[in-house]
Amino acid sequence: xxxxxxxxxxxxxxxxxxxxxxxxxxxxxxxxxxxxxxxxxxxxxxxxxxxxxxxxxxxxxxxxxxxxxxxxxxxxxxxxxxxxxxxxxxxxxxxxxxxxxxxxxxxxxxxxxxxxxxxxxxxxxxxxxxxxxxxxxxxxxxxxxxxxxxxxxxxxxxxxxxxxxxxxxxxxxxxxxxxxxxxxxxxxxxxxxxxxxxxxxxxxxxxxxxxxxxxxxxxxxxxxxxxxxxxxxxxxxxxxxxxxxxxxxxxxxxxxxxxxxxxxxxxxxxxxxxxxxxxxxxxxxxxxxxxxxxxxxxxxxxxxxxxxxxxxxxxxxxxxxxxxxxxxxxxxxxxxxxxxxxxxxxxxxxxxxxxxxxxxxxxxxxxxxxxxxxxxxxxxxxxxxxxxxxxxxxxxxxxxxxxxxxxxxxxxxxxxxxxxxxxxxxxxxxxxxxxxxxxxxxxxxxxxxxxxxxxxxxxxxxxxxxxxx
Ligand SMILES: NC(=O)C1=CN([C@@H]2O[C@H](COP(=O)(O)OP(=O)(O)OC[C@H]3O[C@@H](n4cnc5c(N)ncnc54)[C@H](O)[C@@H]3O)[C@@H](O)[C@H]2O)C=CC1
Ligand SMILES: CC(=O)C(=O)O
Ligand SMILES: [Mg+2]
Numbered sequence: 001x002x003x004x005x006x007x008x009x010x011x012x013x014x015x016x017x018x019x020x021x022x023x024x025x026x027x028x029x030x031x032x033x034x035x036x037x038x039x040x041x042x043x044x045x046x047x048x049x050x051x052x053x054x055x056x057x058x059x060x061x062x063x064x065x066x067x068x069x070x071x072x073x074x075x076x077x078x079x080x081x082x083x084x085x086x087x088x089x090x091x092x093x094x095x096x097x098x099x100x101x102x103x104x105x106x107x108x109x110x111x112x113x114x115x116x117x118x119x120x121x122x123x124x125x126x127x128x129x130x131x132x133x134x135x136x137x138x139x140x141x142x143x144x145x146x147x148x149x150x151x152x153x154x155x156x157x158x159x160x161x162x163x164x165x166x167x168x169x170x171x172x173x174x175x176x177x178x179x180x181x182x183x184x185x186x187x188x189x190x191x192x193x194x195x196x197x198x199x200x201x202x203x204x205x206x207x208x209x210x211x212x213x214x215x216x217x218x219x220x221x222x223x224x225x226x227x228x229x230x231x232x233x234x235x236x237x238x239x240x241x242x243x244x245x246x247x248x249x250x251x252x253x254x255x256x257x258x259x260x261x262x263x264x265x266x267x268x269x270x271x272x273x274x275x276x277x278x279x280x281x282x283x284x285x286x287x288x289x290x291x292x293x294x295x296x297x298x299x300x301x302x303x304x305x306x307x308x309x310x311x312x313x314x315x316x317x318x319x320x321x322x323x324x325x326x327x328x329x330x331x332x333x334x335x336x337x338x339x340x341x342x343x344x345x346x347x348x349x350x351x352x353x354x355x356x357x358x359x360x361x362x363x364x365x366x367x368x369x370x371x372x373x374x375x376x377x378x379x380x381x382x383x384x385x386x387x388x389x390x391x392x393x394x395x396x397x398x399x400x401x402x403x404x405x406x407x408x409x410x411x412x413x414x415x416x417x418x419x420x421x422x423x424x425x426x427x428x429x430x431x432x433x434x435x436x437x438x439x440x441x442x443x444x445x446x447x448x449x450x451x452x453x454x455x456x457x458x459x460x461x462x463x464x465x466x467x468x469x
Contacts, residue, residue, distance in 0.1 A: 009051045010076040017072025032063040090162040137176045137202045139164045145209035147358040148335050154180035172393035172443050186212050190219045201400045205230040210266040211301050227399040227407045233271035235388030240272050242419035243386045246433040247374040251350040255280045259327040263287040264334025270303045284311040285323040292316045292323045336360025344371045383431045394446025402451045402460035411453040418449035
């Protein structure tokens, strides 16, 4: 599947030779979709226009080269809106007050700042009130499992981490810093994160490949007293559970009895299986490259050995083809194109398909749609976007506000219920099982649910004013 993108083509059109109508039909024939036209200069014979065109990546060159070959047309420039949005990066640090004079300077900087430093040295917990710590999260990656792009390195991971930081800020008011590490060694990653942790209220691990991600998260959670949350594991699992709870209501089935196939038993897949089991699922087939996980096989991967004990109670042998036959639910967190139409057709009636791999889902939505009752992807350009962005802003807002020690199972289950409950029963339908990330209720409801669960399980170190009863 190609990813559509928007390009802006600046053209000179010599009116005595060709017309804008000819240009428009050439763009359409080459597979482009005109979304905006701006006149830059209108001369007697030559007009200059910026034409904004949606194209499939693969078709990008076709549109431009076809235009270049037209008589009376000169292509001046082509720019890609997505790349333009990334020029110089997407985030910056902004001071909360201006430094206008010497008095301001001596307050925010030396000598005044020294008294504040001394106060924190005497009582380190004051870092929460006198520094940005209480509202700040590190978004840490080693660039090894960036979206479904794989091990593309720490520099190439930056745009995703900057994007996560933007979402933290816009959706939950949290200041998040991307930290892209030039090491894949779990010992080194743990020790770097521990060393930088004093300045942060929480650690969001992102796009660190499995199985290293499990050990890294476990060690950090045990050794740090701030929440450590691997977004690809738990954020994804929480949103998948929320979507599934609502999808099951739409088709009138129960989580305890449905047969669920999860493919891609990496960071996201392991956590999805764990959370679905905790939420009452009892028939899960977990499938990876070595086939359906089953008891008695000596997997090198500790999480697979553990999952093999608690899934696939039927002892199914084989791969996706065998697992999906008669299944009610497919959840994909593997890679693009793994699921075929024949797989989908072999499922039970009222099929639920969550094809969540990014940027390309396990099956093209247009192909699957005629055969499924509920379809969701991880992308923003189709209905039912099951993406961890519905979770991480709210879960960290809640965890930071109650100064949670960790994010435990109860808090995760509460977050999933909260996301699901944003869609009211009378609004639920096949096309609307999960709220939009722009639905303002999401972050607030997740925050409240997470804080309540943290208080109930003794994980909260303070109760925010609005929740003191
Ligand atoms: N929609 C969402 O919110 C999220 C989606 N994802 C997507 O899920 C995918 C996996 O992400 P992670 O778990 O972080 O990566 P990961 O690298 O930890 O795990 C991927 C797993 O999928 C397996 N896999 C890949 N291709 C397969 C195939 N053809 N058949 C069977 N197994 C296969 C790999 O062996 C590996 O175990 C990526 O495409 C990612 O973009 C991940 C997190 C959130
Ligand atoms: C959404 C996300 O975190 C991922 O695809 O890795
Ligand atoms: Mg991710």
